[in-house]
Amino acid sequence: MGLLNKRALVRQLQKSGIASRAVLARSLGMSQPTAGKIVDELIADNILEEVDAVEAGDGNGNGATRLGRPGRQLQLNRSQPGFLGIHLGIQETSLAELPLGDADEDRWRHSFRNPATKSQPVAQWEAELREAAKKLDSKKFLGVLLSVPGIVDEPANKILFSPNIHWSEGQDLPAVIRRVWNLPALVVQEERVVALGHHFNNPEDENFLLVDFGEGVGGAAIVGGKPFASPLPISGELGHTPALGNHRRCGCGATGCVETLVSTRGLIESFSAAHPKSKKTWAALGDHIAATGLEPWLTQSLDAAAVAICAALNVLGLRQVVITGSLAELPPAVLDYVSRSVQNGAMWARFGSIECVGAPRCRAAGLVAIGIDRLVVPETGDELDSKLKLSRGETSRAKPSKLNPATASKNEIYIS
Amino acid sequence: MGLLNKRALVRQLQKSGIASRAVLARSLGMSQPTAGKIVDELIADNILEEVDAVEAGDGNGNGATRLGRPGRQLQLNRSQPGFLGIHLGIQETSLAELPLGDADEDRWRHSFRNPATKSQPVAQWEAELREAAKKLDSKKFLGVLLSVPGIVDEPANKILFSPNIHWSEGQDLPAVIRRVWNLPALVVQEERVVALGHHFNNPEDENFLLVDFGEGVGGAAIVGGKPFASPLPISGELGHTPALGNHRRCGCGATGCVETLVSTRGLIESFSAAHPKSKKTWAALGDHIAATGLEPWLTQSLDAAAVAICAALNVLGLRQVVITGSLAELPPAVLDYVSRSVQNGAMWARFGSIECVGAPRCRAAGLVAIGIDRLVVPETGDELDSKLKLSRGETSRAKPSKLNPATASKNEIYIS
DNA sequence: TCATTTAATTAAGAAAACTACGAAACTCCC
DNA sequence: GGGAGTTTCGTAGTTTTCTTAATTAAATGA
8 A cells, every 4th residue: 555645644543533534535635445445454454443432523513413424433543552662761761551542641650760780781771671571461562662862863773872871872772672572662862752742642733842851951843743853863952052151061062051051950050059058959949939039040041041942943943832841840930931031032923923832741642653653654665574674673774776766755744 | 747756857867967867767766667758758848858968977987988878868958948037135136047957156147226216116126127028038937036035935925024125025026027927936035045056056965054144144954955944934044043142133123133243234333343443344344354363252243153053953953054155255264263163062063073164155056946846846736737827826735635645745755 | 790788668567546436324304 | 214315435447657577779899
């Protein structure tokens, strides 16, 4: 079946959650027989399932009974295991079984502390992984997805740089995962996961910049419903925008990165510099802000963050900012200030409106989206083929001389 | 014929300049019959032409005589008029006849001063245009391409904002052009034209950020060989990144934009503030820098520009900066300083190297590339159809319900 | 001159889309 | 309850587009 249409159909279903063959055909502009055939195939592959549920209020506003033969509703298969998601946090690693049709909140079932010892951290991590594997309900997944903070070379499946989880740098963690489960495994950059998760949990947001505050400050853009990516493994790194006049050393090796001002660590540092007598904790910082409002040391840091955000908005041509992470834990005045500061600096504010909203991190939805995109209906080749290839540890690079680009690139639309 | 392969073939020929059917087929991974058929069609449409020229050194290093039947070399048609390019400058408007296969330097044949009167500037511009039309060798073009500085809504063919050519704002200049020539007319943002021009004159540069210094400071990114674009009409606007500590008012309505520091006007302003006795001219500024080197007022401004460039590189995931315009006219120390400053701030410098090069503005090549992309082998529909539609002033939006996305989006790869 | 090599064209076939038609399933209305 | 109207879904046949295989063409080199 045409790869493009297959991808488009799956994607549409990811967004709409539930739909009939006819609705899919209409919304994608393809003919009914085509949609029907693709659906048949996807059901045979256990990716889609028919659901008997009555269609209550089908989103078009007409919740009333409709004329004609009712369509058989379809959704991404929820009764099957789907993917195994692994989130590599700074302190601990979490695991979750992710059914394909899971747009819900994150439910991380199992977790363990990351290796602390300097010797053999990867072997220790592997051992913990094996322990965790025993506790899982299922062993059969379509693949394993590893979300990692830092800089990730996704095509090569390698972790390049992770200032907060140094032991993972340069490691081939997917290979470790494959030793444990013998399944295709992918590494994905955390911010991209979160951004995609937000997109699929809020399908109406098709163009936005997600900014995640935490130990670091990262970003990822969704442009035209697709995650923005460039050939370089870095992108969306707005935490490492230099801030004029800032001379703090950053973990990345440079001096003056915005991240050194508005990461949790950076904010606490500034806070304790301004108030040496206060406790140097995140909670104390929050309490202080709630009590005294926004003091200059804070607004200056927030302005620096806003500059980086504005720069990104102006360059990418976006008007919506989604903010996740620690900044949303502080009193709302903080987010308000950033929002106003972005309004002042972003160019589109002169022509229209800028939106700046807080949101939770939706890693599960993002991981599923990436898994579907790269394992279930991958850009090139048959899914089974590529599964095998990946599980054998081969790169999934297509032979350019053999493949006709017209075939290879029917995959368009979801370049990822 | 499949639109994707047609586009791919034309694009390949744009890059390689000259190639035979067999070479094209091989390099694009399609079969020889397919390439042959597409070439036949393109020749019939007068877009390609066969050229008898012997193939001297075909780029593969083997300039020696090769075995076998020699391929019939093809190139974009140079014997036909191609496009009419119009460049809307700040002071004057220039015209050039652009053959399709033109990768040469810009040759603007005719130009006239822009309307100065406040009354009826558009009508006056139209009159000048009619005058200029008489001087042209040909009246038959595939279309007219208007390059405009400022903010342009390219899909809607409208000029939204142009701080330096206020009379053009909100005007439908393509309609004016159509009244004069009765041909399809497109407005394109100047920086995007220049970036595409650089890309096609240097096909090895597939990922870069072009930064153009002049009355304003604009940017445009080429990512994966394609101009980056978002749904919003702004993008690449790195001149309007706020610079912390800068309080100059910008023409865009905001305060503190980098552009107010490093545009020609901004630099002269800073120069005259630091040296009140000097002449307030660009030449005097250049002489002064050549004589005394980089003074603090200048390095601070350049640092601000570097921050904006770094922010863009980090967010877009790029490692090459192409600088055009007035900054390249100053002593080389200036570009060197910016280059070093970018090295310090751009994140990729921690992993690899950052490149920062000056280059001339290649508007002609960029306009031709855009014209080919949007008029000769447009993404959707037949070229003739869309030509007619455009010349009738209709939008060339495809009917989504009618077109099969598999057909519509075989256009992949060259999303533009 | 003839074998070898490469280019371009022709012919036949496969993939994937479409249109057209008909059966199935439901509502509405008499 | 039963026909008319609607909508869904599947089947059959057609079209488009690209492929492979075979053929013809044009050059080199012994």
